[in-house]
Amino acid sequence: xxISASVSDDKRHVNISISDRFxxxxxxxxxxxxxxxxxxxxTYKLDLSQASYMDSSALGMVLLLKEHADGQGSKVVxxxxxxxxxxxxxxxxxxxxxxxxA
Amino acid sequence: MSELSTKIxxxxxxxxxxxxxxxxxxxxxxxxxxxxxxxxxxxxxxLYRQHRPDVILMDIVMPGVDGIEATRRIxxxxxxxxxxxxxxxxxxxxxxxxKSISAGGDDFICRxxxxxxxxxxxxxxxxxxKLYGEIRELNSIxxxxxxxxxxxxxxxxxxxxxxxxxVKLHKQPASTFSGDVQLTARRPNGDLNVLLGDFTGHxxxxxxxxxxxxxxxxxxxxxxxxxEDILKQINSKLSTLLPTGMFLAAxxxxxxxxxxxxxWNGGMPDILVLSPEGDVVLRIESSDPPLGITLRLDQLIVxxxxxxxxxxxxxxxxxxxxxxxxxxxxxxxxRLLWAAKQGCKEEQLIKRVTRAVELFSRGHVxxxxxxxxxxxxxxxxxxxxxxGAVQAxxxxxxxxxxxxxxxRLHGSNLKRLNPVAIGMSHLQEIEGPSDxxxxxxxILTELYVNSLDHGVLQLSSEMKASPEGxxxxxxxxxxxxxxxxxxxxxxxxxxxIKEFDGGRLSIFIQDSGEGFPFxxxxxxxxxxxxxxxxxLSGRGITLIRELCESLHYYDDGRCAExxxxxxx
Numbered sequence: 001x002x003i004s005a006s007v008s009d010d011k012r013h014v015n016i017s018i019s020d021r022f023x024x025x026x027x028x029x030x031x032x033x034x035x036x037x038x039x040x041x042x043t044y045k046l047d048l049s050q051a052s053y054m055d056s057s058a059l060g061m062v063l064l065l066k067e068h069a070d071g072q073g074s075k076v077v078x079x080x081x082x083x084x085x086x087x088x089x090x091x092x093x094x095x096x097x098x099x100x101x102a
Numbered sequence: 103m104s105e106l107s108t109k110i111x112x113x114x115x116x117x118x119x120x121x122x123x124x125x126x127x128x129x130x131x132x133x134x135x136x137x138x139x140x141x142x143x144x145x146x147x148x149l150y151r152q153h154r155p156d157v158i159l160m161d162i163v164m165p166g167v168d169g170i171e172a173t174r175r176i177x178x179x180x181x182x183x184x185x186x187x188x189x190x191x192x193x194x195x196x197x198x199x200x201k202s203i204s205a206g207g208d209d210f211i212c213r214x215x216x217x218x219x220x221x222x223x224x225x226x227x228x229x230x231x232k233l234y235g236e237i238r239e240l241n242s243i244x245x246x247x248x249x250x251x252x253x254x255x256x257x258x259x260x261x262x263x264x265x266x267x268x269v270k271l272h273k274q275p276a277s278t279f280s281g282d283v284q285l286t287a288r289r290p291n292g293d294l295n296v297l298l299g300d301f302t303g304h305x306x307x308x309x310x311x312x313x314x315x316x317x318x319x320x321x322x323x324x325x326x327x328x329x330e331d332i333l334k335q336i337n338s339k340l341s342t343l344l345p346t347g348m349f350l351a352a353x354x355x356x357x358x359x360x361x362x363x364x365x366w367n368g369g370m371p372d373i374l375v376l377s378p379e380g381d382v383v384l385r386i387e388s389s390d391p392p393l394g395i396t397l398r399l400d401q402l403i404v405x406x407x408x409x410x411x412x413x414x415x416x417x418x419x420x421x422x423x424x425x426x427x428x429x430x431x432x433x434x435x436x437r438l439l440w441a442a443k444q445g446c447k448e449e450q451l452i453k454r455v456t457r458a459v460e461l462f463s464r465g466h467v468x469x470x471x472x473x474x475x476x477x478x479x480x481x482x483x484x485x486x487x488x489x490g491a492v493q494a495x496x497x498x499x500x501x502x503x504x505x506x507x508x509x510r511l512h513g514s515n516l517k518r519l520n521p522v523a524i525g526m527s528h529l530q531e532i533e534g535p536s537d538x539x540x541x542x543x544x545i546l547t548e549l550y551v552n553s554l555d556h557g558v559l560q561l562s563s564e565m566k567a568s569p570e571g572x573x574x575x576x577x578x579x580x581x582x583x584x585x586x587x588x589x590x591x592x593x594x595x596x597x598x599i600k601e602f603d604g605g606r607l608s609i610f611i612q613d614s615g616e617g618f619p620f621x622x623x624x625x626x627x628x629x630x631x632x633x634x635x636x637x638l639s640g641r642g643i644t645l646i647r648e649l650c651e652s653l654h655y656y657d658d659g660r661c662a663e664x665x666x667x668x669x670x
Contacts, residue, residue, distance in 0.1 A: 055470075056302045056392075056420075060347030063395060067346045092351070092369045093391040 002026065005033035013043050019050035022085070024057040034065060040073035049080035054088045066098060077101055111228065114138045114155040116146040116172065117190070118164040122213075126159060126190075129217040130224075143167025150176050150185070156231065157224055159211075162191040162202060170205045177206030184234040186227040248278040248306075255279070255309060259316045264288055269296060270452045270476040274421075274468070281308035282419050282471040285316055287323035290526060290543035292359045295323045295332070298417040298475050299352040300370065311350060311394070314339050325530070326543050327523045329354050329364050329404050333393065340394030349394040353386075353417045354404075357481050362572065363415070365405045368392050371423055371435075374416045375409060375479070380446030382439065383413065406576050411480035414451055416442060421470035422455070425463040433462050452476045499600045505532060508595040513588035516554060521594045522546045529596065533605070538668040541649045542607060548642035549611045549662055550594065555579065557615030557660065558590045590614045604669035610661070617658030 003026050005016045016033050018026065034044060044065060048054070062078070069076045078100045081089055089100060113130055117123045118141050127137045138153055140146040144167050146160065158176070162169040173187050189202040192213045199210050209227055211220065263271070263286045271284045281301035288294055297319055301308040318339055322332045333354060340350055351369030358364065367373055369392035375384035389403040418438065425433040437458060445454030452474050459472060507528050509521050526543055555561045559582045565575040595610040647653050650664040 055424075056300070056349075056351065057347075059392075060302045060349065063349075064347045091371070091388045093388060096391055097395065 003029045003033065007037065011037075011039060012041060013045060015045050015047060017047040017050065020052060022048065022051045022054040022058040022061075024055070027057070027061060030061050031064070034068060038072065042069070042072070042074035044069055044074060044076045045079050046076065047079045048085050049082055051082050051085050054085045056092075059088070059092055059094065062094070062098060075099070110134050110136050111157065111224075112136045112138065112153055112155040113224070114140060114146065114149055114153070114158045116140045116143070116159065116164075116169065117161040118142060119161075122161065122190075126220070129220055143169065143172035146172045147175055147179075150179070154185075156186070157227060158185065158187045159220075160187050160189050160207070162189055162193075162198060170201055173202070173207050174205045182238070184231050184238075186231050188223055188227060245278075251306075252278050255312070259283060259312045260285070262287070262316070262320055265294055265481065268478055268481055269294070271473075272452050272456050272475075273471070273473040274456075275471050276421070276468045279306045279309040280471045280473075282421070282473040283312045283315060284473060284475055285319050287320050289323055290326045290540050291547060292481075292540070294357040294477075294481055295319070295329070296355045296357070296417070296475060296477050297352055298370065298419065298473065299350050300419045300421075300471070300473075301350050302348045308348070311340055311344055311348070314343060315350065322523075325523050325527045326547070327520060329356050329366055330402050331520060331523065333366060333368075333402055333404075334399065337393040337399050338397055341397045344394045349392040351388075351392040351420075355415055355417065355477055357477060357479065359481075361411075361480070362406055362408045363479055365407070366390070366402060368402075371418055371420055374439075374442065376414045376416060376442060376446050376451070377410070378412045378414075378446060380443030384409070406573070408572050409479040413479035414446060415477040415479060416451065416455075417475040417477070418455075419471060419473045421468075421472040422459055422474060424470060425459050425472065426466050426469070427462050428465050433459055437462065501600055501602055503600040504598065506595065506597045508593065510591055510593040512591045513586055516558065516586060516590060516592060517583045521592065522550050525594060525596055529598070529607075533598065536668070536670070538666075541668075542609075542666060545609060545646050545649055545664055545666060546594075548646050549609065549664065550592070552642055553592050553611050553613040553615070553662075556618060557613035558586070558592060559583065560615065601667070604667065607666045607668070609664045609666065611663075612657075612661045615660060617660045620655035620659040 002020045003016065003018050005014065007014050014034060014037055016030070046062065046065070062076070066076045076098050078089070078094075078098055080102065081100065086100075089095070094100070111134065113135055115123050115126050115137060117126070120141070123139050123141070127139065130137060138149050138155060140149050143164055146158070147167070149155070150158065160169040160173055167175075169189060173189070176185060176187065186208045187206065188209045188211055189207040190211055190213065191198055191202070194212045202210055208230075209223055211223055260283070263284070265286055265288070269286050273280060273282060273284060275282070283297070283299040283301070285297040285299070286294060299312075299315060301311055315336055318336050319332060322335055327335075333352075336350075336352075353368075353370040353373050354366040355373065356364040365373055365386040367386050367388045368390040369388050372388075373386040374382055375386075377383050384407065386405055389405075390399070393399075423433055423435060423438060438455065441455045441458035442451060445451035448454060455474060456472075507525065509524065511519055511521055522543070525546060526539065529542065530539060556563065559579060561575065561579055561582070565571045565578070591614045593610075593612045597608040597610070599606045643653070646664060649666065651667050652665045654663045655661065
C-alpha cells in the first residue's frame with residue numbers, strides 16, 4: 001500500500017506515510033487514515049520522505065486534512081518532504097498554511 | 103428460448119462437419135431463433151458481415167481459416183461493438199482454451215453437451231451483451247451531453263478573449279473539460295491582462311470555478327482595475343465558492359501601454375521572459391499560494407519590470423513539465439527551455455514547444471491538461487475595442503441633467519482602494535459604455551497617479567528614467583505606501599452634465615501633499631520640444647491637456663480641475 005497510518009498509544013500522534021506517487025488515487029485511503037480521529041490536541045504528522053511525486057489534488061487533500069485538524073484544535077506537520085515534493089510545496093507556498101519540517 | 107429474448111436472436115453456427123452443424127441447429131431451433139450455418143472460417147466472416155448475428159458458436163478445429171483465426175478477425179472488425187462468440191471444441195486441453203479466449207472468444211463449451219447447457223450458455227452471454235449495449239448507449243449520451251456542455255462552457259469562458267492575433271494560446275485538455283483556463287482582456291486604457299489558471303485536477307468538477315473566474319477577470323479588467331485588485335477579488339470569490347481542497351493556481355501578466363509589464367505567479371511553473379535569441383532573461387517564480395485557499399491573502403507580490411520590446415513571455419501549466427514518455431520520464435524544464443530557444447529563433451515559440459511535448463510523450467496517455475500562452479512584451483495596437491455608446495431604447499435624457507460623484511480616501515485606504523476604477527465603474531453604470539471612457543480612464547489615471555505618487559508620496563519621477571530606477575521607484579513607492587500617514591488624503595470628484603449629443607465631465611482632484619510648481623509646466627505648449635527632459639511627470643500632464651478641453655491647477659498644485667467634453 002502506498003499509504004500507511006499509525007496512531008500512537010496515547011492517541012496524540014497520528015503518523016501518515018506516503019510512498020511513491022501522492023495523487024488523486026489515494027484520496028479515499030488518505031481520508032480514511034484520519035477521519036475517525038476525533039479528539040483535540042492531536043499532531044498529524046504527514047511523512048512525505050518516500051513520496052516522489054505530488055500533484056495538485058494531493059495539495060487539496062492536505063488542505064482537507066488541515067481543515068479536519070483545525071476543526072478539532074489539532075495541528076498538521078509535513079515531515080521530511082522528498083526534494084521533488086518539497087519543490088511542489090514551495091511553488092504552492094504551502095509553508096504559509098502548514099508547518100513543514102525539513 | 104428464454105424470457106430475455108423478446109426479439110428473434112440470430113445465431114451463427116460455424117462447423118466444418120455437417121453433422122455437428124445440424125445437431126446444434128436442431129437444439130436451438132424455434133420461433134425466436136434465426137439460425138445461420140457456415141462450414142468454414144471464411145464463410146463465418148462473410149456471414150458475420152452480412153447478418154451481424156447476436157451470437158456466434160465457433161468450432162475451433164477447421165481446415166483453412168480455423169475458429170481461432172476467424173474469431174480474431176471478427177473481433178477486430180467489430181471494434182467496440184460486442185459480438186459474443188462461444189468457442190466449441192471436443193478437446194478440453196488448457197492450451198486450446200487459452201488460445202480461444204486470447205483470440206477474443208467470450209466463452210468455451212466442450213462437446214458433447216446437452217441442449218440445456220448450450221441454451222443456458224447463450225442466455226448468459228446475451229445478458230452480458232445486453233448490458234454492454236446499455237453501457238455503450240449511456241456512454242454515447244454522456245459524450246454528447248459533455249460535448250454540448252463543453253461548447254456552452256468554452257463559449258462563456260474563453261470566447262471573449264481578445265488580441266488573439268498577438269497573444270498565442272494553446273490548450274490540450276486531458277478530458278472533455280479542462281481544468282486549465284486561459285483569459286485575455288483589455289483595460290480601458292488599452293493595457294492587456296492575461297491569465298493562465300489551473301484548477302485542481304481536471305474534468306467537469308474542476309471546471310465549475312472557471313465561469314466566476316472569467317466573469318470577475320473580465321468585469322474588473324474592463325473597469326480598469328490592476329492585477330492586484332483583480333487577483334484579490336478572484337481569490338475572495340473562489341475562497342467562498344470552492345470546497346476545501348479545490349483551488350486555482352494562476353499566472354497573471356499585464357502588458358502596459360506605458361512599456362512596462364507586471365507579473366504575478368501563485369502556484370504555477372515559472373513565467374519565462376525570453377530574448378529574441380531564446381535565452382531566459384527573467385523568470386518569475388511563484389511568490390504566493392494559489393487562489394481560493396484562504397480569504398486572508400493581503401499582500402500579493404506583483405512584480406513590475408520594463409522589458410525589451412522584442413522579448414517574448416511564455417506561461418505554461420504544469421501539464422507541460424509533467425508530461426511523461428513511455429519510460430515514465432518527465433518532459434521537464436530542460437527540454438522546455440531547449441524547445442523554447444529553438445522556437446524563438448524560428449519565431450514560432452508555441453508551435454515548437456507543443457510539438458516537442460507531443461513528440462516526447464507520444465504513445466503515453468496524457469494525464470493532465472497541457473496549456474501554453476505566449477505574449478509579446480510589447481503590443482502593436484489598433485484601437486482598444488470598447489463597445490459603442492448605448493442608450494436604453496426610447497430613453498431621452500434632458501439637456502443639462504446633472505450628477506455628481508465624490509470620494510475622499512484617507513491614509514491606508516489609499517493603499518487599499520483604487521478610486522479611478524471605482525469612478526470609472528460609476529461612470530459606466532450611469533452613462534452606459536462608450537468609446538470615450540477610454541480617454542476618461544487615461545485622464546483619471548494620470549491625475550490620480552500624479553496626486554498619489556508626486557503629491558502624497560513625494561516621489562520624484564526622475565527616478566523612472568532608467569530601467570533600474572524604474573524598479574527602485576516602484577519598491578520605494580510600495581514602502582512609502584505602507585508607511586502612509588493617516589492624515590494623507592486624495593479627493594476625487596466627477597460632475598457630469600448632459601449636453602446636446604454628448605456630455606461634459608468635470609474632474610476635480612485634490613491631495614494632501616505639498617503641491618508642485620505647476621506654472622512652469624503649464625506655460626509650455628503641448629507637443630513643444632524645447633524642453634526634452636521635463637522635470638515633472640510631464641508626459642502625463644501633456645496627455646491630459648491633449649485629451650481635455652481645459653486643465654487648471656491651483657492651491658500650489660494640490661488641486662487640479664479638468665474638463666472633458668464628449669460627443670456621441
